[in-house]
Amino acid sequence: MTSSEAPAAQSGGETPSEGHHHVPALSVLGVFLRIGVLAFGGSTQAWMHRAIIEDHQWLSEREFLSGFTIAQVLPGSNPVNLALYLGMKLSGGLGATAAVLGMVAPAFCIILVLGLLYRLFGDYPTTHAVLTGVACIGVGATLSVGLKVALRLDRDLLTLVITLSTFTAVGIFRISMVPVVAVAVPLSIAAAYWERTHKARRRDQAGATAAPPASDSEQAGK
């Protein structure tokens, strides 16, 4: 139990690869510009994997997957976060900047063109009808992502309460995200931490003695 604290950082066994990769930032920019242009339809991560891992073999599969998790957990657009992480691994701060620029700049230009088209055709009622339909698909896409993430939730009461109260506060009562997230995130992380350490302690106790002592069931009831 006590041993779980000290060597935890090394348990991944991954050597710190900071500075091991020296890909010129200009090459990073070139690769990510190409991905940014190709990235139609949300398959961005697949394109990045193909370019960085398969074609150029600049990084290992493990490094890619680690970046994938970080990109999902931290705030920000997931594909842009992943690009930033990969660029940082390849070429430090300059690489990170180049990767984000390569991902965002083409999409930014395209969306400005679409915005211009919207200005030209926005007065026709048919445009609104078409866009209403497309917005419904966007809602469907959002829901399908939400469902996929929801499947990974813990199935306990506290998780359900946090999910539903976040949804109710922001979705139904239109409370600003800042206070809601400021309350919900620390609470949720603390609960996850408490549950994790609590469970680990119980598991250790159960493992130490074949028959769980009375104090264990007491603790579980709390």
Add this chain to the structure above:
Amino acid sequence: MDDNRLLGLIMVFAPLSLLSFGGGQATVADIQNQTVHVHGWLSNQDFTDMFAVSRAAPGPSTLIAALIGWQVYGFWGALTATLAVFIPSSILVYVAANWWQRNAGSPWRAAIERGLLPVAVGLIFAGALAVARAAHTELIGFATIGVATVVLYFTRSSPYILIAVVAVLYAGLQMAGLPYT
């Protein structure tokens, strides 16, 4: 006054950048609320249209900020809003990625990964509701949302086929004078 509008864009999008746990979808509800109800920059119709354009465009869905910025203050508005969306979260990811890797076995890291999930799910569903409400969705809209959810959840097919079919269908309904919400 015009400078205030640029500042307003930053004040709306920069905090959301740091709060978008679970990706851009998580901030849609608050973007709708702030731009339509709080600042009055857009009508619900404008918002629905821009949401649709941003979802039909390639690249991150957070680029709805560019469209809203464009509406509020032209090209510089678009650029300002886009930078406000990407810079804060990017700095955070840059700083946090190192800590993240150094603490692979830490219980805190695991707790953060698990603890952020319920909040992200709540925010994502709130975003879906905000758009459905802004679009004044009725029977046909709910049916479209249902079909799109099922198709995108269970298949890996490109959303562009779905977008093309729905675009033709809705244009047809509108031109025939039938309801399309």
